[in-house]
Amino acid sequence: MVRTSSLFSAxxxxxxxxxxxxxxPAAPEVARVKVAPFSLSVLQDAAPSxxxxxxxxxxxxxxxxxxxxxxxxxxxxxxxxDGKHAAVRDPAGSARGPGRVWTVDLTSGQGVAQLLPxxxxxxxxxxxxxxxxxxxxxxxxxxxxxxxxxxxxxxxIPIPELDEGAGLAHxxxxxxxTWKRIETVATRGDADAVFALATxxxxxxxxxxxxxxxLAAQGLDEGSQDAIRLDAVVPHRGHDVFxxxxxxxxxxxxxxxxxxxxxxxxxxxxVRWEVEDGHLAEPEGxxxxxxxxxxxxxxxxxxxxxxxxxxRVYDLGSRRLAASFDGLWGARFWPEPGSLVPHGATAASxxx
Numbered sequence: 001m002v003r004t005s006s007l008f009s010a011x012x013x014x015x016x017x018x019x020x021x022x023x024x025p026a027a028p029e030v031a032r033v034k035v036a037p038f039s040l041s042v043l044q045d046a047a048p049s050x051x052x053x054x055x056x057x058x059x060x061x062x063x064x065x066x067x068x069x070x071x072x073x074x075x076x077x078x079x080x081x082d083g084k085h086a087a088v089r090d091p092a093g094s095a096r097g098p099g100r101v102w103t104v105d106l107t108s109g110q111g112v113a114q115l116l117p118x119x120x121x122x123x124x125x126x127x128x129x130x131x132x133x134x135x136x137x138x139x140x141x142x143x144x145x146x147x148x149x150x151x152x153x154x155x156x157i158p159i160p161e162l163d164e165g166a167g168l169a170h171x172x173x174x175x176x177x178t179w180k181r182i183e184t185v186a187t188r189g190d191a192d193a194v195f196a197l198a199t200x201x202x203x204x205x206x207x208x209x210x211x212x213x214x215l216a217a218q219g220l221d222e223g224s225q226d227a228i229r230l231d232a233v234v235p236h237r238g239h240d241v242f243x244x245x246x247x248x249x250x251x252x253x254x255x256x257x258x259x260x261x262x263x264x265x266x267x268x269x270x271v272r273w274e275v276e277d278g279h280l281a282e283p284e285g286x287x288x289x290x291x292x293x294x295x296x297x298x299x300x301x302x303x304x305x306x307x308x309x310x311x312r313v314y315d316l317g318s319r320r321l322a323a324s325f326d327g328l329w330g331a332r333f334w335p336e337p338g339s340l341v342p343h344g345a346t347a348a349s350x351x352x
Contacts, residue, residue: 030285033320038302039334040311043072044327051075053088053104055334058313058323066104066111072329073308076207080131083337087133089116089125089207101125103133103174117172117179123194126206132173134203136194138187139168150186157186160196171199205335213297213304213333217246217267219259230256233280234270238290241268248296250303252316256280257294267294271305275319285321286312299333306331 040056051072055063068075070090078087088102088111099122104111116122120137128134144151149158150168159166171183187193194200203209220227227245237258246259246267253274257267269292272280283305288294292307302322303314311331313323325331 030321030324032324033315033318033322035302035313035315035322036300038299038313040304040313040325040331041077041334042311042325042331043075043329045072045329051329053077054328056325056328056331063109065106065109066102068100068102068111068113070100075330076125077330078126078205078207078209079335080127081129081204081337082131083335085127085131087125087127087207089122091122091207101133101135114174114177117170117181119181120168120170123169123192124200124203124206124208126203126209128173128199128202129204132175134182134199135172135174135179136197136200136206137170137172138193139170143168152184155184157184159186160188167193169194169197171197211297211332212335213299215248215250215255215296215298217248217257217259217265217296219261219265220245220247220256226254226256230272230280233272237270239269241291243268250296250298250316251301252303252319255283255296255303257296267296268292269294269307273319283312283314283319283321285324295332297333302333304331304333 038058042054042056044052044054046052046067050067050069052067053065055065066088068088068090074092076089076091080086084106086104086106088104090100092099099116100113101116102111102113117135117137119141120139122135122137124136126134149156152168157168166186166188169185169187170181172179173182183197183199185196187196222244226247230245241260243258243260246257248255248257255271255273257271258269260266260268269288269290270282271286271294272282275281286305288307288310295306297304298316301316303316305312309327309329311325311328312321314320315322
């Protein structure tokens, strides 16, 4: 199962080391190139508080889907396979109780808040192939252990490899407004414990699923030709974040960005690609703050570069700016109906 929890954590880590999101530096107006229509999923701060989830069209039209009383930064999304329903998760919870999830009817725009399961720490929320909402939790209560198994509600659950840090993970399905436990397994006691559940592989989308439009980054060796060339073009990065240059392949050729190092990596500014005369330049109109994280996504001939609260869409053929949006969190291409299948199936087929 492809997950983006490490990437999100890295992005938050980069953001946490700086002041609140800087305003994008002023940039000269750039003529937009015409491209095929597209739709984005974005989050926008609501007044006086809260966050509104929007579907943003390429012509600028915006459809508000639901407004939740939680901060946009950190909200997580999941879609049903038919594209008719979605979930918005607030992993941070609120002063009024445990974490919450809003189920959203994307046709009517109606959203209903639901508390997450009380038993355990929720690691992910998603939809199964039948469109039912599922929550995966790591057990946080006391456990009775006998030799190589846990005793739980009259059952003996074997502990994997006699792991001293082992615990339990549960899967719950939302039925008529109530969470029903459908699976319990013993797992290793780490952050990804909930993904040992068989139910996790049956989810078509979850709040920690990898984005199928996301482009993979490959770190460059410090002495490589590309890295030397980039160091010459960008002698001052505008920050001192430890890392190195990375190459991102796209249909329109490579894109280069700074990449943090360590167990968790993330792309960030500066960003460069080759322009018509062959030299490396920042994509036109990008103009993100020096310490901004950057997510690179592509669909067809379109490239989406998203900062913390910015989105830039480019035509890969001409490498021209097609659209620019600011003040919006978590920009990504709107998923196409039918593009979501159970993760067990994608793992077997090798598809993202």
